[in-house]
Amino acid sequence: MEAAPPYVRIVDDIKRRIADGELRAGDRVPSTRQLARDWDVALATAAKALARLAQLGVVVAEPRVGTVVAGPPGRSPRRPHSDPDDPSRDTSHGPAHDPARDTARDPMRDPARDSGRDPARDSGRDPARDRGRESGRDAARDLTRDRVVRTAVEIADAEGLSALSMRGVAGRLGVATMSLYRHVGSKDDLVELMIDQVLGEFPLPAEPPHGWRTRLEVAARLQWAAYRRHPWMARVTSLTRPLPSPSLLKHTEWALAAIDGHGLDPETMMHVHILMYSYVEGIAANFELESQAQAATGLTDDEWMKAQDAQLTAIVTSGPYPTFVDVVARMGGDFDLDFDRLFEFGLGRLLDGLAGIIERD
Template sequence: MVEEAAPPYVRIVDDIKRRIADGELRAGDRVPSTRQLARDWDVALATAAKALARLAQLGVVVAEPRVGTVVAGTPGRSPRRQHGDPDEAGRDASHGPPHGPPHGPPHGPPHGPAHDPARDSGRDRGRDPVRDSGRDAARDLTRDRVVRTAIEMADAEGLPALSMRGVASRLGVATMSLYRHVGSKDDLVELMIDQVLGDFPLPAEPPDGWRTRLEVAARAQWAAYRRHPWMARVTSLARPLPSPSLLKHTEWALAAIDGHGLDPETMMHVHILMYTYVQGIAAHFESEVRARATTGLTDDEWMRAQDDQLTAIVTSGPYPTFVDVVARMGGDFDFDFDRLFEFGLRSLLDGLAGIIEKD
């Protein structure tokens, strides 16, 4: 029995294994999706995704192309498990699921495996459906599928949780199969960036005016960060990625301010300033996404939990202006990342006008 102190993803894993052991889920059946598990268990998407990834690592589920995540193993039988593979609660997986029957081995009925005519026929003798499924998945594998799957995992779990092994498990293939399509995890991340920015393209024909051009690029970047917060951890200012999509944004920004009499260094500074403004807001947005997934609290809920402590600090110190501003807002500041982004973008462009249009 799982202890109450077990992490949520462990309880999800054990519940899926119990349902398989009880026959509620059989080999080949689809298991609940990440979003469905998140709704059913009232957990973050990252928690649900971690549970599915762990089940895949244990060989309990596999990803079927064009189908989804299904219970592994021969239809009608429990999935195979590796001897001695410890599960999340510290038990030895060879002892069977925590809620399974107390007698008999975990790989079939107590008196031996069920009769399967297909496996006994000469035509199918020696076939392993799990292995064959993995081979089919490897044959269907493409670079686009690898990249799209990695993006989905990073969206759900965050970039630190992304690994080549995890992507392979989600796709139902051997880890080495990925290296026929991407050279390394770093290469994969670069491809992910290119794909994401490609989903938020710059216009084929640039609009008139430097200000409008910079504004269009900034909004495209913000939309990409908003949809894929993990990007804020990757696009370093001092160590830029060799990404064609990122270079397109650099070219766009420099072309927008070219011909205004700026020296090359100033042009680069203008571009970098615009880029880091968007990334800076996005980095705080990504931190909020991670905090919400970790704590389960929204920013408003977290602030309410700090009310007493903040009130004690404010009332005990010389902060008259802060107290006055908060009071004039009715005691409630409605923080919104999109409104902050728009305010900052407008202010930044107003400031740059004094440099770009100085003549």
């Protein structure tokens, strides 16, 4: 049999989660953009899935809230419209017989007993699958925002931010993807929470040390330590599109307060802060780049450099690069690029340079 179209799979997944109790009446379902990201489909496909769910009466659009599960609180959503895609629907002989309705009229009546059939066998129920669903529901009930964020950080630490997805986090936690949206609005929201948690591991001192230089140096070293432990973080933040993160704003406040009162205009103060922040971030971004390169090539940086020896030698000897050749020769032909040493070297020189601006009086 051919696989169902992507939008049908999304519809079936949300309907199943509602049936399993993972989504209840009034719960918000993911937006079109979230579904497109989670299922790796076009926005039009995700929109078609939500439209289909709305047509079936499974979800409704609530002003200023979004799309939510339909139906009274605590009860499954009603289905005012029949589902023409449901293979069990048969309208060729009038209204379908509903055993549940008969049972409601006579609580003692067992439709399966009347028919002489085994309900478990006829329904195709799989006990192992049922236990798995029950386990998933238990995991969903125990789920917290902190667990979601910690798991996301673990994935990013081990595999890089590019490997992070809502579906991957849900799989690691043993819950349905939709369960995450009760605690985190979107993947973007999750990344912001991850940043706050990571920086929370390296808190700024409650009492700032004396002197602008020491204060800027403390912030830079804490930022470097966070990137060292969680390399993916240096590739997240953007100077032009800063994240609305309380922890990041604390670093901004710390840096501006450190140089306040030295006669600098507001623009210069912001430039000093951004320069310090981007210096640390710029070097730290190489941590994940190197990790990605090693995963892609299977070579360490030393092994990769050795593999380039012949080509690099050919380039150097073919052109006028006397200074480069002399410097390399005086190093004995071996230069070990250590990021920690580079960070220390640059941090001191950067602070020396800023002293000429901040202490110009």
